[in-house]
Amino acid sequence: MERLSDSDRAELLPGLDGWTMVEGRDAIQKRYAFDSFIQAFGFMAQVALVAEAMNHHPEWFNVYGTVDVTLSTHDADGLSRRDVELARRMDQIAAGAGQA
Numbered sequence: 001m002e003r004l005s006d007s008d009r010a011e012l013l014p015g016l017d018g019w020t021m022v023e024g025r026d027a028i029q030k031r032y033a034f035d036s037f038i039q040a041f042g043f044m045a046q047v048a049l050v051a052e053a054m055n056h057h058p059e060w061f062n063v064y065g066t067v068d069v070t071l072s073t074h075d076a077d078g079l080s081r082r083d084v085e086l087a088r089r090m091d092q093i094a095a096g097a098g099q100a
């Protein structure tokens, strides 16, 4: 998996909703806020199935209804198209999982 080129970054990253660059690392991050732990965990369970099917896995941290997510491609040591794809899929799942 190749790291995103500068032109791919300029084209793809602004289209992501609420994702920002991590400082000091070639990765993107987003905080999802749900009303309850069950909604947050339901979101994570659905994402886990998608991530496994993509063979692309998030770094994440959950406290109650909050899920902090970092996406990066470890094999490429930076951002690849898979991160953009997983970010979009996570946003779709969050929208259906009752994001606060």
Ligand SMILES: C[C@H](O)[C@H](O)[C@H]1CNC2=NC(N)=NC(=O)C2=N1
Residues within 6 Å of the ligand: 055, 056, 057, 058, 071, 072, 073, 074, 075, 076
């Ligand atoms: C061996 C296995 O295919 C790799 O380690 C996969 C698994 N999941 C992964 N997830 C992420 N985020 N980046 C990777 O480079 C990656 N590589």
